[in-house]
Amino acid sequence: MKSQTRVVVIGGGIAGCSTLYHLTQEGWSDVVLLERNELTSGTTWHSAAQVTNFGMNQTMVGLKSHSIALYKDLRDDPEYPVKYNHGDGGIRLANTQAQMDGYRHFASMARGMGVEFEVIDAAECARRHPLISTDNLIGGLWDGNDGDIDPAQLCAALARRARQAGAEVYRNTPVTGLTQKKDHSWTVHTAHGDIDCEIVVNACGYRFNEVGAMMGVQHPVTSMEHQYFVTEDIPAIAEAGHRMPLLRCPISDYYCRQDKNGLLVGFYEQDCKTWGMDGIDPHFVNALCPDDLDRITDVLEGAFARMPALAEVGIHTVVNGPITYTIDGAPLVGPIPGKRNAFCIIGLRAGLGEGGGHGWLLAQQIVHGEACYDTWCIDPRRFTGHATTELTALKAIEDYQNEFRFHFPNEHRPAGRMAKTTPLTPILAAEGAQFTIVNGWERAEYFGEVHPTPSFRFDETFDLVGAEVAAVQSGCGLAEVNGFNRIELTGKDVHSFLDRMVCGNLPKRPGRLGLTYLLNDHGMLKAEATIANIPASDRGPDRVWYGSAAASEYHDRDWLAHHVHDDEDVQIRTLTDDQTILVLAGPKARDILQKVSRADWSDAAFPWLSVRECFIGIAPATVMRVSFSGELAYELHIPNASLYAAYLAIRNAGDVTLFGAHAVESMRMEMGYLHWKADILTEFSPFETGLDRFVKKDKPAFIGKAALAAHAPRKRLVSMVIDSTTAPARGGASVMHGDRVIGTVTSGHWGYRVGKNIAYAFVDLDHTDQGTKLEIDVLGTRVPAEVVQPALYTEASR
Numbered sequence: 001m002k003s004q005t006r007v008v009v010i011g012g013g014i015a016g017c018s019t020l021y022h023l024t025q026e027g028w029s030d031v032v033l034l035e036r037n038e039l040t041s042g043t044t045w046h047s048a049a050q051v052t053n054f055g056m057n058q059t060m061v062g063l064k065s066h067s068i069a070l071y072k073d074l075r076d077d078p079e080y081p082v083k084y085n086h087g088d089g090g091i092r093l094a095n096t097q098a099q100m101d102g103y104r105h106f107a108s109m110a111r112g113m114g115v116e117f118e119v120i121d122a123a124e125c126a127r128r129h130p131l132i133s134t135d136n137l138i139g140g141l142w143d144g145n146d147g148d149i150d151p152a153q154l155c156a157a158l159a160r161r162a163r164q165a166g167a168e169v170y171r172n173t174p175v176t177g178l179t180q181k182k183d184h185s186w187t188v189h190t191a192h193g194d195i196d197c198e199i200v201v202n203a204c205g206y207r208f209n210e211v212g213a214m215m216g217v218q219h220p221v222t223s224m225e226h227q228y229f230v231t232e233d234i235p236a237i238a239e240a241g242h243r244m245p246l247l248r249c250p251i252s253d254y255y256c257r258q259d260k261n262g263l264l265v266g267f268y269e270q271d272c273k274t275w276g277m278d279g280i281d282p283h284f285v286n287a288l289c290p291d292d293l294d295r296i297t298d299v300l301e302g303a304f305a306r307m308p309a310l311a312e313v314g315i316h317t318v319v320n321g322p323i324t325y326t327i328d329g330a331p332l333v334g335p336i337p338g339k340r341n342a343f344c345i346i347g348l349r350a351g352l353g354e355g356g357g358h359g360w361l362l363a364q365q366i367v368h369g370e371a372c373y374d375t376w377c378i379d380p381r382r383f384t385g386h387a388t389t390e391l392t393a394l395k396a397i398e399d400y401q402n403e404f405r406f407h408f409p410n411e412h413r414p415a416g417r418m419a420k421t422t423p424l425t426p427i428l429a430a431e432g433a434q435f436t437i438v439n440g441w442e443r444a445e446y447f448g449e450v451h452p453t454p455s456f457r458f459d460e461t462f463d464l465v466g467a468e469v470a471a472v473q474s475g476c477g478l479a480e481v482n483g484f485n486r487i488e489l490t491g492k493d494v495h496s497f498l499d500r501m502v503c504g505n506l507p508k509r510p511g512r513l514g515l516t517y518l519l520n521d522h523g524m525l526k527a528e529a530t531i532a533n534i535p536a537s538d539r540g541p542d543r544v545w546y547g548s549a550a551a552s553e554y555h556d557r558d559w560l561a562h563h564v565h566d567d568e569d570v571q572i573r574t575l576t577d578d579q580t581i582l583v584l585a586g587p588k589a590r591d592i593l594q595k596v597s598r599a600d601w602s603d604a605a606f607p608w609l610s611v612r613e614c615f616i617g618i619a620p621a622t623v624m625r626v627s628f629s630g631e632l633a634y635e636l637h638i639p640n641a642s643l644y645a646a647y648l649a650i651r652n653a654g655d656v657t658l659f660g661a662h663a664v665e666s667m668r669m670e671m672g673y674l675h676w677k678a679d680i681l682t683e684f685s686p687f688e689t690g691l692d693r694f695v696k697k698d699k700p701a702f703i704g705k706a707a708l709a710a711h712a713p714r715k716r717l718v719s720m721v722i723d724s725t726t727a728p729a730r731g732g733a734s735v736m737h738g739d740r741v742i743g744t745v746t747s748g749h750w751g752y753r754v755g756k757n758i759a760y761a762f763v764d765l766d767h768t769d770q771g772t773k774l775e776i777d778v779l780g781t782r783v784p785a786e787v788v789q790p791a792l793y794t795e796a797s798r
Contacts, residue, residue, distance in 0.1 A: 001170055004196050006030040007366065008188045010175050010211055011203035012037075013044035014151070014352055015345040017158040018359025019201055020167050025360075026367040029166030032197070033159070034190060036174035037285045040155045042205035045286060046321040048228055048266050049154075049352040050246055050257060052090055053115050053145040054106065056406060058732055058744065059373045060330075061113045063357025068145055070356040074157045082157050083150040088258070090146025090246035091125050092404065093306075095136050099250070101456040102406055103141035104780035109732030111777070112744040118142040119780060129245050131236060131307050136251065146246045148257050151352055178214040184340040199366060202336070202344040205351075206276055206322045212344075217336060219380070220387035221347040222396040223275040223322040225289050227296055228266030230259050232314040237261050250404035252302025262316065265303060267296040268403040274393050275322040289320040323349050325396035327387055327416075332380040333358045334365055337554040340562060344380055369521050374681040381554035385577070386419040386440035408454035409730060410445070410662075412436055422482050422580050423644045428658070436661055439550045441483035444660040456779055457727040458750065461662065469666055469752040471657035472631055476588040478647075478656045479664065481581040483550035486637070487557060490543045491569035498531060498544065501563060503686060503702045504694040510535040510542065513611045513624055517686055517694050518559065523708030524682045525689060527556050528674070532611045532624060539613060539620070545575075545637075549676040563703070580643050582616075582650065585633035585659075593623075593634055595653040596646075617649030618642070629667035630793050669758045670751040672719060672790030678731060679717060679746045679760050688713045688762070690790065715743065715762040719792070722748075722757045722776055723784040729759035729776045736775040736782060742767050745776060754792045759785065 006028055009016045012035030020033045035041075053068060055061040068086065075084040094100050100119065107117040120142050122134040128142070159169050170192070177189035178200060188195045202211045206223045237244055238261045246257040253268040275289065293300075304311045326332055326347040331354070336342040345362050348355060358378070364371040376382060398415035407413075412435070418425075420441040429435075433444040434451070446468065452459035471477050489498070499506045502516040513532035520526040530547040534540075548556050553576050564570045584593055594601050599614045606612065610625045619642035627633035638646045650656060665675075674680050679689065685708055686695050699705070722729055728748035735743035743763030751758045759776060767774060772787040 001173070001190075001192055002032060002168060002195060003193065005032045006197060007032070007199045007201060008186070008195055008197045009033045009201040009203055010188070011035065011042070011205055011207075012039040012155070012159075012169070012171065013042050013203065013205045014155055014355035015205065015348055015359065016201070016203035017155040017162070018355045019203055019345055019362050020169070021158040021162040022359045022363035023366065024162050024165035024167050026363045028367055031162075031167045032195065033162070033167065033169045034173045034175055034188070035169070035171045038171055039159060039169075040152050041286045042207070043321060043323055044151050044155060044205070044351065046288065046319050047151045047352045048255070048257070048264060049148045049151050050255070050350070051084070051086070051147050051149050051353040052246070053110070053143050054092065054117070054141070055110070056106070057377055058109060058113050059375060059377050060354075061110050061115055062373050063361055064354055065113060065115060065357070066360050067354060067356030071149055071154065074154065077157065080157050080160055082153040084147065085149070085243060086147040087145060088147045088243045088245055089128065090143045090248065091120075091129060091140040092143075092248045093125065093140045093251055094138050095251050097138065098408070098453070098455050100139055101779045102408065105456055105730055105733065106141065107780070108734045108777035112732070112734045112741050116144070118144070129247060130240065131244065131309050132247065133306055133308065135305065148246070149352060154352065175211060175214070178211070180215075186341065199341045199343065201362070201366070202342075202346060204346065206324055207280060208324065208344070208346040210280070215336065215339060215342060217339065218389065219332060219344065219346060220327050220383050220392040221324050221332065222277070222389065222393045223324050224396055224400050225273045225275045225292075225320055226266065226323045227292065227318065227320040228264055229315045229319070230264050230317040231262040231310065232316050233261040234263060234309050234313050236309060237263070248404045249303070249306055252306055253299045253401075253403065254303045255404070256307070262313070263310070265310065267299045267303070268400055269296045269299050270401050271295050271298070272397055272400045274397065277389070277393065289322065291318045291320050293318065325349050325399055327383055327392050327395040329399040331358060331378050333362050333378040334375055334380050335558065337381045337558065370524065370682050374677070374683050376677045379555065381558065382551060384439055384553045391416045391419055409456060410436070410452070410459075411454045418442060420483065422480065422640055424480050424580070424647055427644065427647065428480065431658055433658070433660065439483050439553065441550060443482055444480060444658070446660040446662045447658050456730060458725075462750070465662040465666065466752045468657065468659035468663040472586045472629060472659055472663065472667070473753055474587070476584060476586040476592050476654070476656050477659040477663075478650055479583045479585070479659050481583055483576065484581050485548045485550055485553045485556060486575040486579060487546040487560065488543055488573045488575050489546060490541060490571045490573075493568040493570050494544050497564060497568055497570045499699075500702055501560070502529070502531070503699075503704065503708070504696045507531055507533055507609075509533065511611055513609050513626070515694065517691060519686070519702070519704030519708060520682060521704055521707060523685055523704040523711050525680050525684060525686055525691075526682060527552060527559060528676050528680055529556070530624075530626065534611060534613065534622065537613055545622075552676060579637050579639055582636040582638060582643075582646060583633060584636065584650065585627065585629045585631045587632055588654070589632050589634060592650060592653050592656060596649040616646040619646035619649065621646060628664060628673060630671040666749045666752055667793075669747060669749045669760070670754055670791070670793035672792075674760075675747060684715060684717070684762065685711050685713065688715050688717065690717045713765060716765055716768040717746070717760060717762050718768050718787045719790045720759045720761060720774065720776070720785040721788050721792075722759055722778070724757050724778055727778050728757060729778050734777045735761045735763055735785070736777060737767060742774070751792060756792065758792065
């Protein structure tokens with residue numbers, strides 16, 4: 001066994017084999033895979049192994065398209081062909097118009113990735129799958145690329161190709177420990193000796209936390225028992241003359257695919273069961289859990305009703321094995337939070353179908369620092385301190401119970417709620433707040449006793465949100481913005497450090513702040529941050545607050561920490577959980593603020609982009625003069641211990657209307673303001689994103705400067721008004737010119753102050769001029785759209 005290598009991948013299932021192979025494809029051949037037993041001896045060997053092109057966003061569609069292309073290549077390898085039934089087709093069923101709307105949206109989204117889905121009616125579903133009944137069925141989504149693959153052959157083929165490129169695979173080599181050195185490299189301890197390496201990858205399937213514990217981390221992943229059975233032969237299948245399409249049924253919580261002349265039928269029962277919560281037997285290898293068919297009786301009855309042939313055939317084999325889930329159902333593929341040179345590719349509940357693409361994107365991140373797609377939807381840093389094992393288990397159970405029922409926009413499922421709250425959460429609830437979730441935080445979405453029907457269209461909250469926006473526009477509104485990422489930086493080298501990190505001007509004077517952008521090494525957008533210089537006081541020395549989106553807490557913390565040089569005096573401290581923002585916005589905001597604070601809040605004394613410390617009533621506060629809504633506004637940063645006191649002072653000071661996140665989203669789009677990981681993506685440069693004014697080209701140096709200078713723009717972010725009063729353009733919708741997809745929507749919302757349906761989209765460069773007429777595929781309908789100026793609301797007062 002080697003004693004030195006560049007990368008050690010731990011785990012020999014689809015995740016590890018795909019990562020190893022793709023590392024060699026990216027040019028790194030000095031790489032090693034360690035497997036404690038034989039390849040595919042964990043979850044991979046008993047996988048149902050379905051390979052679909054369907055995904056909830058474009059990144060997922062793109063990585064699945066890569067998997068399909070790779071698997072077809074492996075199938076056609078004359079030296080080592082893999083059994084891959086590609087192109088059988090698959091149907092996702094629906095029994096509500098809301099589900100059909102969702103399928104129309106996903107078809108629009110996939111088209112932008114070069115993938116064609118087809119929305120079909122109930123009769124066509126039955127024509128393509130003659131074993132199903134159309135009772136209680138409206139239609140479905142057809143995926144022509146659907147199929148299934150042999151798990152063991154797939155992993156063996158990937159390992160074989162990786163070996164041919166120089167990689168090495170050591171089976172029956174359990175990892176016993178991990179030691180990280182001062183230079184951030186690793187020593188991997190095994191039963192057969194140690195291996196020193198630069199980078200470690202956790203690809204350990206359901207043993208994810210065994211290796212995680214060796215690194216001192218706990219991953220938000222839980223295993224669930226999952227059962228399927230294989231039937232005896234079904235005459236209708238043998239007589240059909242073609243392979244049956246795959247079927248996924250959210251109505252009865254089951255799936256099926258052809259297996260020889262029978263069916264493999266899997267179930268997502270409501271009475272589901274976690275697995276391995278108290279540890280895993282070290283001898284659980286190529287093993288299964290005990291059969292428990294009584295647990296699936298409820299879904300089995302639904303499957304019999306949808307496919308009567310199932311009731312007439314015997315069961316040949318029953319499989320009950322563990323599969324892994326994360327809090328939101330998507331895998332964890334990327335850097336491990338708080339660690340250097342450590343990555344993971346875990347929580348792959350659909351590992352065989354997606355694993356080729358996940359290993360592809362992870363290898364790119366390891367070798368190049370970023371992947372070709374923005375990978376935030378699978379980034380391990382999208383969860384932070386609330387992601388405990390207990391919360392993960394609750395969400396995994398909920399996700400399992402809803403396996404084929406996609407999330408609707410603004411749908412908030414109940415499991416694991418109240419993970420992160422502030423002293424105002426029950427107060428706002430009593431005021432009628434309905435909450436959304438932002439990185440685990442309960443944040444008011446709107447106010448009113450309305451519980452909208454899940455929908456891709458404008459819903460019953462439309463007028464409530466409009467009233468909140470009107471109150472902010474004409475008077476004064478108050479909103480709680482909790483979970484906002486706040487990092488405090490101190491030390492004599494803070495400003496020189498930050499100046500190197502951001503691509504534009506850095507506010508230097510005490511009491512001033514500014515909006516800045518950070519690029520990655522490829523000159524693409526990495527982060528958006530408000531930098532505030534807070535003067536020394538009895539609350540602390542001169543310091544800088546770095547503020548960014550709530551979801552970016554671990555992402556931005558690691559990016560900053562990993563770039564501090566050893567000879568720099570910079571200290572980084574996270575304050576995210578310690579303080580909460582109250583936003584006062586509207587033309588009367590200054591009057592209210594003046595009533596609750598002794599400071600002078602006149603425009604001359606506290607101009608735009610100022611920051612100062614003061615008191616709001618008796619509550620200590622740090623106040624910033626910024627606005628996300630376009631109206632006169634102030635951010636009041638309050639320690640959580642004093643938050644209720646500040647809230648009471650403001651509510652007692654005058655007529656203040658509470659508003660929520662929906663209203664904020666509407667107003668920011670009217671102003672042309674962008675949202676991180678909706679409009680600000682690592683796939684695009686600041687020039688493509690319309691942020692030219694935030695780039696200082698004549699700076700001596702900043703991260704990504706050379707790459708940005710050499711980058712040729714391909715797309716441009718534009719604002720559009722669309723001719724629809726029934727539905728917004730959801731992120732991912734295709735922008736069309738004739739029969740050609742020329743762009744993709746990133747955000748959409750109704751602009752109440754301008755009375756227009758607004759969308760942002762990245763489009764081809766020759767369609768960016770104001771006045772350009774385009775169309776957007778909104779729920780299957782080509783809706784007229786026109787490119788307009790970025791800021792439609794221009795009456796705002798700063």
